[in-house]
Amino acid sequence: MKSFDFMKTVKKFQADEILEYYVYIKIARFVKQKKDREVLHKIASEERKHYEIWKQYTKCDVKPNMFTVYWYVFLARILGYTFIIKKMENSLIEFKSIFGGKIEKELNEKIPDINILLQDEVEHESELIDMIDEEKLKYAGSMVLGLNDALVEFSGSLAGWTFAMQSNRLISLAGLITGIAATLSMASSEYLSVKHEDGKNAMKSSLYTGAAYLVTVVILIMPYLLLPDKDYVTALLIMLAAVILIIAAFNYYIAVARSISFKQKFLEMSFISLSVAAASFLIGLLVKKFLGVDV
Known part of the structure; x- marks a missing residue:
């Protein structure tokens, strides 16, 4: 199992949230369907809220990698925004799988809000994503x-x-x-x-x-x-x-x-x-x- 640095892990989660916030906001700008734009803004709001929760523990702001942001936005134009959104939302699950139960145990001990945060990530955002009705997938x-x-x-x-x-x-x-x-x-x-x-x-x-x-x-x-x-x-x-x-x-x-x-x-x-x-x-x-x- 790979070594686990608690603060480094929390900062990564924080950076992921703000990166996804910017991606959703920028994707929403070129989405034609009004309903999908509204859903994307709601998801972006969720990501921003999660970023602020992580910030309470890191005590610092984290800047997103803007190259990655624009790369995701470019791919969203080519491959469709549903693909990019689901790909990004899978990153938390993939990252947790690297460390197994150790990360969950320590996060639960040090961050009381973690269960609410992860529940939002998995359940609420998944419900919002399922509301997206992109033409390409039709x-x-x-x-x-x-x-x-x-x-x-x-x-x-x-x-x-x-x-x-x-x-x-x-x-x-x-x-x-x-x-x-x-x-x-x-x-x-x-x-x-x-x-x-x-x-x-x-x-x-x-x-x-x-x-x-x-x-x-x-x-x-x-x-x-x-x-x-x-x-x-x-x-x-x-x-x-x-x-x-x-x-x-x-x-x-x-x-x-x-x-x-x-x-x-x-x-x-x-x-x-x-x-x-x-x-x-x-x-x-x-x-x-x-x-x-x-x-």
């Missing part, structure tokens, strides 16, 4: 659809073409044509599906699905575009590594933003995608061998 299902289909279908196609064609230029050509056509197909299918179900936000749903599919296609096809024509095996291995990284990154994002299990979703998507890729790879070999196709 379309997470559409993004999952586009991403999953691209990973399963397109990675499988590339794996099958790799040994059937044995040429990065031909694989890239086939991939670009198929990828663009599949993107349009996925987007239009999502539009018609949503339009049929409730008719609301069908266009946005289709755009999120198409964008997720297209971005995945571009990433997976890059090794075949950039590597020499006969380095198709290397391109295949890099493509499969990219599949794993995309699955890990996206599932981590969804796991944090929606408070669900990362491991289960990651293993599930990885197994399906790699299984389809392996099956397509074998089909490519069989087609080349038994049909005598030599491109």
Whole structure:
């Protein structure tokens, strides 16, 4: 177990509270939804109150790392503020886990308000965070659809073409044509599906699905575009590594933003995608061998 410095730990908690206060205030400035802005200001107020409680024991002010503040705000614009908020709120739990029960025991002995403070942190702020209704997460299902289909279908196609064609230029050509056509197909299918179900936000749903599919296609096809024509095996291995990284990154994002299990979703998507890729790879070999196709 790592060594535990009581005052240093309290100052870290104090610094975290004021850092999160500034992050929430700055994020609220660019949030369009009035309800979400109000919730963010309420959470910021909670963080400020907690900061003042810690200050009673440290007897000093602590300045936040403004670089970290602006970095979080930048990520909130890119990844969505729900993800950043939940990521920050998980930091206290992660920090406590490093020291186990020792930190709780000493904090309880020296800070009578600690139970109220932690209860607010875990319960009240969690309730406020759950009130946030960010648009990006509304379309997470559409993004999952586009991403999953691209990973399963397109990675499988590339794996099958790799040994059937044995040429990065031909694989890239086939991939670009198929990828663009599949993107349009996925987007239009999502539009018609949503339009049929409730008719609301069908266009946005289709755009999120198409964008997720297209971005995945571009990433997976890059090794075949950039590597020499006969380095198709290397391109295949890099493509499969990219599949794993995309699955890990996206599932981590969804796991944090929606408070669900990362491991289960990651293993599930990885197994399906790699299984389809392996099956397509074998089909490519069989087609080349038994049909005598030599491109």
